[in-house]
Amino acid sequence: MSFHSLEGNAAFWPRFQGIRRQTEQLCAPLTAEDSVMQPMVDVSPPKWHLGHTTWFFETFLLLPHLPGYEPFHPQYAFLFNSYYNTMGSRVARSDRGTLSRPPLEDIYAYRRHVDQAMEKLLAPALLQTLPELPALVELGLQHEQQHQELLVTDIKYILSCNPLLPAYSEKKATVSSPVSEKQGQNEWCTVPAGLYSIGYTGNGFSFDNEHQAHQVYLQEFQARRTLVTNAEYLTFMKAGGYSDFKYWLDEGWQLAQQEQWQAPLYWLQQDGDWWHYTLHGLEKVEEQAPVTHISFYEALAYANWSGNRLLTEFEWEALSQLHANPVGEGNFLESGLLHPVASALPDHPSHVAQLLGNTWEWTYSAYFPYPGFVTAPGALGEYNGKFMINQMVLRGGSCATPQSHIRPTYRNFFHPEKRWQFTGIRLAKS
């Protein structure tokens, strides 16, 4: 995790407060019972997210750096450690759903306790004496933002398992510009062959996995200017995409057969129409919105069927360097829409839409270390590096990603079969 120049320590406390409050606002619509659900092992109970993000500050900031800090409860370290072997034993990931106690109000008290101590730690006078602290605080905040996204997707999965299909929130009215049929306009843009610099080189925050920046040689390719829409995906479905092995990777095909996949996650057919569960309840699938909740296997099968392919993560980053739309139109967590939305082609013929926000874009790149990658010493070295196998890189953030958390060099990663994140498809061709 690198972290060169920060905007001034005085700004820390308000930013800390804002991000911590945002987490709690995300949980506000939940019942206490919702907060302990773990309907599949990938999902963590919201109560656990609330505790774990707090444990992170207590463990890595307060205990080592705030003189006289008293931990809130002697067993919380056991309850809320996620995967840091360095930090000792912990509740097994699959058992997080057994944590009916501590009750939800205790977790909020835990948050208050830690936030008050953090306010002391972030006092400019103290901060000045601890030069290593700003980077750690920043990491804690970025970490909490990552869990905000997971909270949204985990809550969606939790509520979707309930036979009552409850809505998490009311749908916001969107004033989306109509997607005009711009006849003749090119849907593809071109990235020329050459050496591109990949990885983070700025002065802000970045994760260790975005380093070291290095040169990658790319051949010329073309990328679609918009994400694949539900209408396009429905065409694939109707054409038998889910029942013809030839578009699929073998492991994906076997899984799709076994799980009887016929559509993206959360979709169901009623009286001939396709509906899907959203955070606003069951809704009709909107044709112009980007398709989402598909696995890498489905993304690639779609690409193969359409005669195209997916981008690599290096191509994606080069695309963003050359063709990003300078007019910020991203649909992030802050929009409150909590679902990808349709967008028109940008006016400028070389700009691509929906690059940041809306849906994460599956790339055909494995989540592996960049040349010269080194992990941090100690527990924080377990943050990213130990997961660099069997996972695919996703780029660009989604409608559940906080806007200040994402950047073009950001590397997200999931196993190719996962579908509960807001994942989508951008096509490429050579």
Next chain:
Amino acid sequence: MSFHSLEGNAAFWPRFQGIRRQTEQLCAPLTAEDSVMQPMVDVSPPKWHLGHTTWFFETFLLLPHLPGYEPFHPQYAFLFNSYYNTMGSRVARSDRGTLSRPPLEDIYAYRRHVDQAMEKLLAPALLQTLPELPALVELGLQHEQQHQELLVTDIKYILSCNPLLPAYSEKKATVSSPVSEKQGQNEWCTVPAGLYSIGYTGNGFSFDNEHQAHQVYLQEFQARRTLVTNAEYLTFMKAGGYSDFKYWLDEGWQLAQQEQWQAPLYWLQQDGDWWHYTLHGLEKVEEQAPVTHISFYEALAYANWSGNRLLTEFEWEALSQLHANPVGEGNFLESGLLHPVASALPDHPSHVAQLLGNTWEWTYSAYFPYPGFVTAPGALGEYNGKFMINQMVLRGGSCATPQSHIRPTYRNFFHPEKRWQFTGIRLAKS
């Protein structure tokens, strides 16, 4: 379920109220989060018990018999049907833990709604016109009492899975008579050979599986006058009972090896002493109390090791006919102790102790139909008969059984590997 003469319909409503209130009192110490836990498939969430017992009255009493009754919610029948195929599809047993919604307060509102309607149905004037009703109401109440016992054992299991090992309630002070060492007193009593009548023949309520009463020929045998104590079981453990296959049934031995059983469920060793989780938190194992939370396999291994055997259910019933202690000293749900307690040998040398209450006693009898057994028509025919395979009969009730629910002919049944009920051991020899 037979039900010949009842104590007068006027008594129904207070009894109904009392039993319904008892269920809610059992859940009072729980948090909302506790109420949705399902840490293993055998356990149902307390919220589900609260809803399911209510669904039973709504489905079998109110909908068919109370004119104008409106169901509380159209989907509750799907949520709270347990296993009645006749009544349609339902939430899979293993998915009961996903029911964060409806929230707990809605379930209590559901109970109010149904109780108010039941008060109307139980008005003597209406009741007189519906001769089939008393038997159904009685079944609903007996059914709710069965779930009271399951609530206690499920809550114990739920809380025991929590790393904080919270107590459900304060321990009550017991004024147990000291267990004197009555030297020379015979610990065994004899049941002579002969034909015994087995099964229910009285005029009160009984389940279908207690019928038909029939003659069984027994050879002479002897039964222990008290349950096996923790001290005795510890001797078995120290003698290597868990590591010598020759005392065990083969399937039990394989399971014990695989699950690494070394002691009853809930036991753990600290600094050389044995402790166990109780509903009052972690406590030292009390030597004179009956051992509990053991599987049939462990019960039989203990019996084999001690050179004795278990009773059959027929022997147990004959024992209760000849040797029951007329001085009621049972430790039932109403005692609030929620754990088996020590008892002295009865003064009368032919009386046995702890026959009803304290712990269910594993018998070496399969849960199979009595001669002439017939199931009721319709959904209630699924109550008992379809479970008559692979399960062992237990007799006598436990410290979690309501006193008015148990009788000597009562047949409880569990798979031989189950340990989360209050199960214990009574020895026999020929």
Next chain:
Amino acid sequence: MSFHSLEGNAAFWPRFQGIRRQTEQLCAPLTAEDSVMQPMVDVSPPKWHLGHTTWFFETFLLLPHLPGYEPFHPQYAFLFNSYYNTMGSRVARSDRGTLSRPPLEDIYAYRRHVDQAMEKLLAPALLQTLPELPALVELGLQHEQQHQELLVTDIKYILSCNPLLPAYSEKKATVSSPVSEKQGQNEWCTVPAGLYSIGYTGNGFSFDNEHQAHQVYLQEFQARRTLVTNAEYLTFMKAGGYSDFKYWLDEGWQLAQQEQWQAPLYWLQQDGDWWHYTLHGLEKVEEQAPVTHISFYEALAYANWSGNRLLTEFEWEALSQLHANPVGEGNFLESGLLHPVASALPDHPSHVAQLLGNTWEWTYSAYFPYPGFVTAPGALGEYNGKFMINQMVLRGGSCATPQSHIRPTYRNFFHPEKRWQFTGIRLAKS
């Protein structure tokens, strides 16, 4: 295993030779590759049966009793011990199919080696000095006969898994008496209420589980004089027997759904007709032959559907005492038919057909110890007793049982879901 008076020791060697040869003749049609197959965990490879029965004589007869006997190979004890913990570690049951070595010819050499030593041991002069020997030899022969039946059923299962569906042997022409429609003849016979003596009381060989003989009181019942036929079972199938839960035990219903059972094992439908795999290859299902290869669950579902029930093992034994057909017409292993065949009602109106041979008859009795049952000391105590849980008793032997091996008190036992034995249905009613 009791064994009171034997026919004279001189007869031992020819009988030994005959039974040993019979085992090898059963394996003669197999390829070497067939001899190592274990397509499911219940099935043992034929090579293993050949070795294990030999190991039994080596271990329990030769090593302890023949001076100077040298074991054939130091590791065979590890390879061919089945389940005797007393005799040390062994190849896991599920790994028997990994034994490509020793090659088949070595196993036959092992058999020669042991048989030659046994000839010495069975010399009358030696035998006279070892009074405990005859019972052990007899047990070894009975044990080998048990494995002959398993060989037949395991071979059938093995070959049935092969896509080529090879025949094991040519079908023998049967001169079965035509099953005449004896109009008006009673298909049921009656057993009156009373005390019956159950268990073995003769002077020949019997297993420990047939002891102690004891009194059982039975109520009056009626039993069908013939086994349920394929034609009758097809009526059940056509009436939707496999798709209506109400005939089924709950565990059976869940299993049948999960495994998609629609017919007995080995049955398949082609162009509207039902065929089944037999040891003579694929054949059309013969309507008048007894149905076979059904689980206890299917047997009971059929009985429930037909408005009848199954017998208990005690009822079956009483039936055989009162109504056995003195005209031996059993279809045993020696017939070489290797499949159950049709039979007519016996001429005498109180005689029942097909009681011994043809198919084992599922009873609604658990395989539990008789009163006073004791296991033998040492390894042979593991022969039967440790399996007395979760299994159902079957009575009467089958077309794969050697005739000299079966008797009316014989208790066979399998888990209720097993279908690869020649199992069938006899109905009862009260």
Next chain:
Amino acid sequence: MSFHSLEGNAAFWPRFQGIRRQTEQLCAPLTAEDSVMQPMVDVSPPKWHLGHTTWFFETFLLLPHLPGYEPFHPQYAFLFNSYYNTMGSRVARSDRGTLSRPPLEDIYAYRRHVDQAMEKLLAPALLQTLPELPALVELGLQHEQQHQELLVTDIKYILSCNPLLPAYSEKKATVSSPVSEKQGQNEWCTVPAGLYSIGYTGNGFSFDNEHQAHQVYLQEFQARRTLVTNAEYLTFMKAGGYSDFKYWLDEGWQLAQQEQWQAPLYWLQQDGDWWHYTLHGLEKVEEQAPVTHISFYEALAYANWSGNRLLTEFEWEALSQLHANPVGEGNFLESGLLHPVASALPDHPSHVAQLLGNTWEWTYSAYFPYPGFVTAPGALGEYNGKFMINQMVLRGGSCATPQSHIRPTYRNFFHPEKRWQFTGIRLAKS
């Protein structure tokens, strides 16, 4: 599969004969029973390899191209199709071990039948009229060579599962040059930064996955001139490498814990010494030989522990372009050693040893398509492309690889947890 210029069609038949004979020679030491073993799902029975390679010629060569060809048996296509969905249904991979029939001699007859027909097809006169044929024949031969390697590794696994630990063949005396301690000699060589051409560009045979050749930019790195030895790996083991999570990827660590890995596959400790099962039976681990039978997880853990890393597949290919030892010293299938052997550092300080042969070298590269990769039309398009997920690239061939089958651009691929191939470790550093 590209295939530009071949050495002349006349040479086809002798080469075909030689490769086919080689396959059969590999199976010669096996018993018929060995030939049907499938002790884990990754392993195919040798009989199946013999049939499947033959099916390949029958299906893709003879049926479409030899007029009047009659298939050997109508069901063999079902039995011996491996994974070509295009070619219809087939025996499930996990059920290949059920194929006791057809007997082994039938498979050899099948091979004769197909070989005779192939001789006709490969007659120069016919060959001239079928320009697409040479490439297909070549593919069939390369395919058979791939199965030769799998035969060796599968046979090793099969025999290792047998408690008798039989040897496959006698150990050949090796006249390995002593590994002299060349003090001061550099064990590393350097590859400078720059653009490298990756992928096959020659005129011989190559697989589709080696195309298209393309430019890759590499940063400067250093590679070890020899493979990691058993002595080095033992140091890692003794230093606690298997019990310290910090060297491991998380999924590898969890697997290693679960499977209780303490050493490479086939290793066992006796009296303080390490032995391993080889194709010549149990042998003491030789310190100077390359370590083998390790997973990617172990390879990476070793690299991390040693302070180095693994190469990417692109680095490996660049290394081979710059530093291959022109003196062929590879230990391939043809050596008959069937195990990796020690080698000295090459005399020339810039040459690396053991690049081809001995062990496959795990790279930290995912098995993904090269830019512009396209699959062949029809069934052969399933050859490689559909496996491009979740697998790691290995380079260089092993002691079980035919020498004429391997080349520096060859991409082998296995899941990171696999250990039954001859896999090894070459280190890199930046």
